[in-house]
Amino acid sequence: MPPDPQVVNFERRRVKYAWIYVNYKLEVKVVIPLRFKEADIAAFIRAKSPWVQKKLDHFRKLQTTAPAPASNELVHFDKIVAANFDTSDPSALEKWYRAEAKKHFAQRVAELASYHGFTYNRISIRSAKTRWGSCSAKKNLSFNWRLMKAPEYVVDYLILHELAHTVVLNHSRRFWQLVAKVCPRYEEAKAWLKKNGPML
Numbered sequence: 501m502p503p504d505p506q507v508v509n510f511e512r513r514r515v516k517y518a519w520i521y522v523n524y525k526l527e528v529k530v531v532i533p534l535r536f537k538e539a540d541i542a543a544f545i546r547a548k549s550p551w552v553q554k555k556l557d558h559f560r561k562l563q564t565t566a567p568a569p570a571s572n573e574l575v576h577f578d579k580i581v582a583a584n585f586d587t588s589d590p591s592a593l594e595k596w597y598r599a600e601a602k603k604h605f606a607q608r609v610a611e612l613a614s615y616h617g618f619t620y621n622r623i624s625i626r627s628a629k630t631r632w633g634s635c636s637a638k639k640n641l642s643f644n645w646r647l648m649k650a651p652e653y654v655v656d657y658l659i660l661h662e663l664a665h666t667v668v669l670n671h672s673r674r675f676w677q678l679v680a681k682v683c684p685r686y687e688e689a690k691a692w693l694k695k696n697g698p699m700l
């Protein structure tokens with residue numbers, strides 16, 4: 501039985517520390533170590549409650565400002581555009597985004613790479629919820645199809661970020677200096693992703 505009406509997911513698990521997670525769907529998840537007593541759980545949730553409220557407010561505000569497409573519309577590059585299929589069908593929607601991402605990344609990565617003198621191998625489209633892109637040691641790049649909903653300058657930043665990894669594989673000072681050189685709006689793009697990424 502959840503100790504708090506807002507907690508939609510409550511779990512006792514073999515974990516070291518208790519933790520609370522709030523997502524953009526306004527779901528609160530609590531994971532409690534096996535050794536915790538009822539009183540400890542209540543105290544933990546009480547202690548974390550201001551943080552949970554702050555997160556919930558943050559996501560509520562984001563939901564009211566995020567574009568809300570109808571079932572014959574979708575979000576493309578941060579704008580609502582007309583679609584010729586039922587976009588309330590999640591699998592049809594993902595199929596459309598994947599196809600669009602495949603086309604867009606193939607073309608735009610080639611453009612930006614040749615302009616800045618980067619080389620790369622293969623491009624693949626992924627769907628990991630927490631990762632926007634990656635670059636392997638073999639210079640294979642991957643990008644998340646959800647990025648097709650983000651503004652174009654944010655997508656360009658992600659491409660340039662991964663292309664910069666073909667030269668510097670880590671996130672050192674040298675890496676960020678390279679990113680700044682090829683992508684002057686990188687800080688703005690990073691801030692956009694941090695704020696709006698969970699909604700994509």
Ligand SMILES: [Zn+2]
Binds near residue numbers: 661665671
């Ligand atoms: Zn990186």
